[in-house]
Amino acid sequence: MSATQAALNELLPLAGDTFDKNKVTPGILGFIVFAALALGVWGLMKSMSRHMGRVDFQEAPEPAGTGAAKAAPAPERAG
Numbered sequence: 379m380s381a382t383q384a385a386l387n388e389l390l391p392l393a394g395d396t397f398d399k400n401k402v403t404p405g406i407l408g409f410i411v412f413a414a415l416a417l418g419v420w421g422l423m424k425s426m427s428r429h430m431g432r433v434d435f436q437e438a439p440e441p442a443g444t445g446a447a448k449a450a451p452a453p454e455r456a457g
Contacts, residue, residue: 404412
């Protein structure tokens with residue numbers, strides 16, 4: 379048995395007695411992670427909104443001579 383395994387065998391039973399298994403909560407670390415994710419999503423949405431506002435897309439009208447009905451048929455495949 380290695381020293382690491384021996385230390386874990388000694389320390390893990392002590393950790394099991396320090397909290398009530400029916401009242402475990404994420405705590406402050408869980409809140410900080412959730413708040414960081416929320417701020418990141420808010421910043422990405424704000425950035426996306428700003429970038430989408432800059433888009434100026436106007437589709438050019440299709441010339442009268444080139445329509446879907448006048449398009450050349452696709453070549454047949456030999457097979």
